[in-house]
Amino acid sequence: MTISRAEVITTVERRRRWSQDEKERLVAASLEPGANVSEVARVAGLHVSQLFRWRKELCRHGEAYPSIEGRLV
16 A cells, blocks of 8 residues: 655635736836836835736726826835
8 A cells, every 4th residue: 555645735825916006006116217127026026027017008008107206116
């Protein structure tokens, strides 16, 4: 008789939900003159590819971006 091992996963990692306002704020921050997209994503706890995807989607829809008044995220 062979005994097999089973792995028990006890943590539940769920995807974060970002509101439209949060997405627009982060995209606006990444579009500011001199902004570093990677840094904006890192500070927000977001993968840079996700931020680029949001930029692409929001720019395609012609959304307006709110002013962030000189703040980085």
